[in-house]
Amino acid sequence: MVALVPQVADVRVWEPNNGWDLSGVKNNWLKRIRKSKLNQTGEYIVFQALSLALAWVPLRLHEPLSHFVAWGWDRFFPVRRDVILENIAIAFPEKDATWQSGIAVACVRHFVRMSLECAREIWRPLEDFLRLVESTDGGEIFQQLGDGSRSIICIGGHFGNWELVVAYGLQLAQIPGYAFTKPLHNPLVDVVVTNMRQRGGVKVITTREDARIAMRVLRKNVAMGFLADQDARHSGIFVPFFKRPASTFTGPAVFAYHFNCPIVFLTCTRKPSGLYHLHFEPPAYPDKTVPKDAEIERLTQLHVQQLEAAIREHPEQYFWFHRRWKTQPKRAK
Numbered sequence: 001m002v003a004l005v006p007q008v009a010d011v012r013v014w015e016p017n018n019g020w021d022l023s024g025v026k027n028n029w030l031k032r033i034r035k036s037k038l039n040q041t042g043e044y045i046v047f048q049a050l051s052l053a054l055a056w057v058p059l060r061l062h063e064p065l066s067h068f069v070a071w072g073w074d075r076f077f078p079v080r081r082d083v084i085l086e087n088i089a090i091a092f093p094e095k096d097a098t099w100q101s102g103i104a105v106a107c108v109r110h111f112v113r114m115s116l117e118c119a120r121e122i123w124r125p126l127e128d129f130l131r132l133v134e135s136t137d138g139g140e141i142f143q144q145l146g147d148g149s150r151s152i153i154c155i156g157g158h159f160g161n162w163e164l165v166v167a168y169g170l171q172l173a174q175i176p177g178y179a180f181t182k183p184l185h186n187p188l189v190d191v192v193v194t195n196m197r198q199r200g201g202v203k204v205i206t207t208r209e210d211a212r213i214a215m216r217v218l219r220k221n222v223a224m225g226f227l228a229d230q231d232a233r234h235s236g237i238f239v240p241f242f243k244r245p246a247s248t249f250t251g252p253a254v255f256a257y258h259f260n261c262p263i264v265f266l267t268c269t270r271k272p273s274g275l276y277h278l279h280f281e282p283p284a285y286p287d288k289t290v291p292k293d294a295e296i297e298r299l300t301q302l303h304v305q306q307l308e309a310a311i312r313e314h315p316e317q318y319f320w321f322h323r324r325w326k327t328q329p330k331r332a333k
Contacts, residue, residue: 044188051192054116055123063274066112073108084108084320091242092315106316110270114161121163122196130168130200132161134271138280139172145262145283146173151218152283153256153263157229157307158319160268161276166225167200169266169278173223177202180214180226180251211251218259225266226252228300229307231326238329239301242308247327253299257286263299265306269314281306 057065073079084104092100121129145152152173156165170177179197183206184190194204202225205214218224228249238245256263262283268276284302287295311318 040186040188043186044192047186047189048192051119051122054119057116057119059274062113062116065116066109069112070105070109074105080321083323087320087324088315090244090325091311103315104320107318107320110317111319111321113270113274114163117161118163118196121167121199122192126167126199129164132276133164133168133268133278134273134275136172136278136280138282139278141282142169142172142264142280143174145264146175146223148175148221151221151259151261152223153252153261154223154225154266155228155252155263155303156225156266156268157310158227158322159229159307159310160270160314160317162227162268163197164268164276164278165266166197166202169268169280170202170223170225171200176220176222178214178217178222178224179204180207180224181205182207182230214255215258218255218261224255228252228303229324230322231324233327236327237297237300239297239304241304241324244325245329246304246325248300248304250296250300252303253286253296256299257288257292257296260286260288263303265303267307267310269310270317 073081081104084107085100088095088100088103092103117129117132142152152175154165154170156162156169166177166179170179179202181194181197181204184193194206197204205217205224214224226249228251230249232247232249234247236247236249239248240246241248252263255261262285264283265281267279269279271277284299286299290298
């Protein structure tokens with residue numbers, strides 16, 4: 001069970017001497033820092049209390065509860081509705097407004113259910129969470145790749161239930177599993193989520209750490225997972241995603257090329273039963289006879305295409321809440 005209050009050493013922001021030099025800082029900035037810590041503590045307490053309550057909601061009530069919350073969101077609290085509808089319209093311009101609005105509501109419904117499921121992973125035995133996977137396909141090839149001769153780069157997206165990809169999918173390789181993640185803005189909540197992801201033995205490396213740590217780990221023949229579908233701003237390359245340029249991180253492809261690792265794309269899709277199907281795409285191998293930049297672009301484009309194909313089948317299970325196309329190529333003068 002996750003402790004209600006994280007260990008002090010786990011959260012740098014709470015260390016009594018964390019290296020901040022606040023001498024000469026104006027009083028208003030000090031107030032903002034104090035307010036930020038108070039906000040983080042408040043968010044953390046609410047998160048823990050809410051997740052504890054939701055963890056014990058019976059599975060049979062997940063669907064009706066998600067319908068109720070999505071209905072309330074649509075009628076009274078349409079948080080980020082404009083962003084969701086804009087993204088869906090970009091991806092599916094051929095669909096009418098009624099269809100797009102229906103997908104938006106279904107998207108909220110799906111992620112309410114996912115939140116209920118992840119609350120179970122925090123507070124209840126891990127087996128309760130893993131039982132949500134009803135079936136798999138392609139796992140045999142994935143297990144064969146985990147023979148210890150090389151590392152495996154595993155890529156997913158914010159689609160279906162990606163936490164099951166981490167907790168269930170990475171374990172099938174039968175070699176040490178690592179997840180490369182971006183920390184949450186609230187460091188207290190981030191400790192809880194990191195502990196959740198590490199319960200099954202998967203270790204977490206964050207983007208706050210030096211990339212050389214990930215490189216050292218990859219030399220040990222591991223399965224390293226990435227969620228590579230967020231806007232990379234000006235740190236990525238532009239590849240088509242639903243026929244529109246999307247700035248995409250190249251890290252997974254760079255690692256695969258450097259260490260000659262296979263790339264396996266995974267999805268965990270909700271079925272009509274409410275449980276999930278875990279799918280492994282056939283591995284893609286870097287071609288060292290091709291120039292490095294061209295091959296990294298090809299590998300990056302490949303997993304973006306695989307994610308798009310999964311979304312086209314189940315558009316309501318994609319996380320349309322973030323601005324995937326926020327960064328666009330600069331126009332030539």
